[in-house]
Amino acid sequence: MQCTSIMSVMHYYEVAPIRIVRAGADVFTYHHESSLEIGHIVKIPVGRGSQTGVIVAPVTKPSFTTKPIALVVEQEPLPTALLATARWMSSYYATPLAAVLSTLLPRGIDKQRRTRATQPTHELIREQRALTPTVDQQAAIDTIRQSTRTTHLLHGVTGSGKTFVYKQLAHDAIAAGKSAIVLVPEIALTSQLVDEFLQDFPDQVLLTHSQQTEAERHGIWLSALRSTTPKIVIGPRSALFLPLRSLGLVVVDEMHEPSYKQEQSPRYSALRVATILAEQYQAKVIFGSATPPVAEYYAAKQAGAPVITLSSRAHNRASGPHIEVVDMTKRAQFTRHRFLSDTLLTDMERSLATNNQVLLFHNRRGSAALTLCDNCGWTATDPDTGTPLTLHADTHQLIGHISGYHMPVPTMCPVCRHSEIIHKGIGTKLIESEIARLFPDKNIVRFDGDSGKEHSVDSRYKELYDGSIDIIIGTQVIAKGIDLPHLETVGIIQADAGLSLPDFTSEERTFQLITQVIGRVGRGEVAAHVIVQTYQPTHTAVRAGIAQDYSTFYTAEIPERSRYHFPPFSYLLKFVCAYKTEKAAVTNARKFAAELRAELRQSERLLGPTPAFYEKQAGTYRWQITIHSPSRTHLLELIGTLPASGHWQYEIDPVSLLS
Numbered sequence: 001m002q003c004t005s006i007m008s009v010m011h012y013y014e015v016a017p018i019r020i021v022r023a024g025a026d027v028f029t030y031h032h033e034s035s036l037e038i039g040h041i042v043k044i045p046v047g048r049g050s051q052t053g054v055i056v057a058p059v060t061k062p063s064f065t066t067k068p069i070a071l072v073v074e075q076e077p078l079p080t081a082l083l084a085t086a087r088w089m090s091s092y093y094a095t096p097l098a099a100v101l102s103t104l105l106p107r108g109i110d111k112q113r114r115t116r117a118t119q120p121t122h123e124l125i126r127e128q129r130a131l132t133p134t135v136d137q138q139a140a141i142d143t144i145r146q147s148t149r150t151t152h153l154l155h156g157v158t159g160s161g162k163t164f165v166y167k168q169l170a171h172d173a174i175a176a177g178k179s180a181i182v183l184v185p186e187i188a189l190t191s192q193l194v195d196e197f198l199q200d201f202p203d204q205v206l207l208t209h210s211q212q213t214e215a216e217r218h219g220i221w222l223s224a225l226r227s228t229t230p231k232i233v234i235g236p237r238s239a240l241f242l243p244l245r246s247l248g249l250v251v252v253d254e255m256h257e258p259s260y261k262q263e264q265s266p267r268y269s270a271l272r273v274a275t276i277l278a279e280q281y282q283a284k285v286i287f288g289s290a291t292p293p294v295a296e297y298y299a300a301k302q303a304g305a306p307v308i309t310l311s312s313r314a315h316n317r318a319s320g321p322h323i324e325v326v327d328m329t330k331r332a333q334f335t336r337h338r339f340l341s342d343t344l345l346t347d348m349e350r351s352l353a354t355n356n357q358v359l360l361f362h363n364r365r366g367s368a369a370l371t372l373c374d375n376c377g378w379t380a381t382d383p384d385t386g387t388p389l390t391l392h393a394d395t396h397q398l399i400g401h402i403s404g405y406h407m408p409v410p411t412m413c414p415v416c417r418h419s420e421i422i423h424k425g426i427g428t429k430l431i432e433s434e435i436a437r438l439f440p441d442k443n444i445v446r447f448d449g450d451s452g453k454e455h456s457v458d459s460r461y462k463e464l465y466d467g468s469i470d471i472i473i474g475t476q477v478i479a480k481g482i483d484l485p486h487l488e489t490v491g492i493i494q495a496d497a498g499l500s501l502p503d504f505t506s507e508e509r510t511f512q513l514i515t516q517v518i519g520r521v522g523r524g525e526v527a528a529h530v531i532v533q534t535y536q537p538t539h540t541a542v543r544a545g546i547a548q549d550y551s552t553f554y555t556a557e558i559p560e561r562s563r564y565h566f567p568p569f570s571y572l573l574k575f576v577c578a579y580k581t582e583k584a585a586v587t588n589a590r591k592f593a594a595e596l597r598a599e600l601r602q603s604e605r606l607l608g609p610t611p612a613f614y615e616k617q618a619g620t621y622r623w624q625i626t627i628h629s630p631s632r633t634h635l636l637e638l639i640g641t642l643p644a645s646g647h648w649q650y651e652i653d654p655v656s657l658l659s
């Protein structure tokens, strides 16, 4: 009734819309006739339309007139810890709160949906034995249990049994009535981890992954929000944002993986967000890896965060593999095939004869990296990016992996009309076709960015585990984390392939991949072999990778980072502009660089402007400027000097300077 509503007290709230309403404004004031809580998701009128928003604070009646909140979308408010984390992300990454909230909340949050089952339908695959913890594992568990710190780095060599440590600490969290989040770097590793956790926590696992539909994601989000019992959440970086009532543990498994950095705005690091979230909930975080990023390792030590080491393999009969290095410049080792050495082929044959598995790793997709004319040197390049096109022989296409550009393979040179078009370099598709020719009766499966959903490690995990796939060929997708009992021979086709990329993390990435791939074997009772083929056997990243020697790599890499002002010694800020013409890109980049130089401090360095590695993209020319600074705060201030135009993008803490 009219008069009672006048009599009743109005409540005023700051509401943060999940779409940007006006640049620079994160919150707006609205009123509601009943009392609401911080974190309530509501519908608010904005202009002529309506928007979803989140209540961030109660306020006193303002002097201006306010509009009413139209509707409360969810009875259960968002956990305040999650909201606080969102606000932290907004300021730490200099990103509007709306952009953060729309990342945090599921799409179609205001839709009414039929409720559905959220338990993963997963048939248990891995054989479970009751494990007695090793001395190292028990010590790690005890240290983390007793620690009063938030973040812990679990540096455990490949096969050291980090999963067991995670599970024990997850049991602790559940026993205390708190949830746990276990992050996996990509869907490839989900099945294995879900299997491990479902065995221990059959009714409590909530699984999120990138291939779920909008409705499925929403369903899982709601069941987290409404759940009164603790859950084990398993998923990619976005799993951090499930609205849990309580949280006792966050695990970031394979913390060195680049997928923990989001590449669209907000360009956040799941590692940083995990720590902030855990602080809000008073939970513990474990970053696990056999190859922690050197910058993270250094920072953890500096901050006095516990660094816990598992230095040997967990399985009592695991002896580590026998490793052989093949120098690719010595062609006498390649009498049977041009890139599959005699040693590798012999070892493959031996494993296959005894029904054991073989894994071949190569970090290049497609069939060949370079297509060129043997007569005049013309190279097939992507008109959008200026970088070489990759041959995909199965579809007779040349494809740009960044732009998606494709064209049929030319039968003659477009410049000199010569018919000798040659293809150089090795890709996983070429390896697959060669292996299929050499081993025609074997079950061969390729896993890489081209192999599609039905050939993902996740969907074919059972065949990988039980050994019915004989030969596994793949890129970095198969390099990490997987634990396969029948795997006996591992071949690295060209260990130095990644070193040619001009990026500050290329060597680290090469070291990590070699270490991780070798670590796929020698984990159990099978006496395993690894054959590492490389043109650069003496390169530090290659040598330390082969020796599985983190400390050698770390000791060599840290002074390099210091000398060239890279993390952990400097923070990085990258500005990239995109213009229709090269001239405009150069002129504007130079102009902004001059403005930035005027703001620079003594301890800071500006590099550029230079053409971006992918100089041409989507019909624009891209130029970039990089700033190295010991002060992250000052870099955030520099973002504030960005010209107000749609031509510029910035990224703070980039993990690559190439994209």
Ligand SMILES: Nc1ncnc2c1ncn2[C@@H]1O[C@H](COP(=O)(O)OP(=O)(O)OP(=O)(O)O)[C@@H](O)[C@H]1O
Residues within 6 Å of the ligand: 131, 132, 133, 134, 137, 156, 157, 158, 159, 160, 161, 162, 163, 164, 289, 290, 314, 315, 316, 480, 481, 482, 483, 519, 520, 523, 524
């Ligand atoms: N205490 C134990 N006793 C015997 N076997 C164990 C023990 N702990 C783990 N294992 C076994 O050792 C193998 C490796 O364990 P896990 O996959 O957890 O290694 P990881 O540390 O995660 O390695 P990676 O870094 O390569 O992923 C698994 O097969 C696991 O079942």
Ligand SMILES: [Zn+2]
Residues within 6 Å of the ligand: 373, 374, 375, 376, 377, 378, 413, 414, 415, 416, 417, 418
């Ligand atoms: Zn030519």
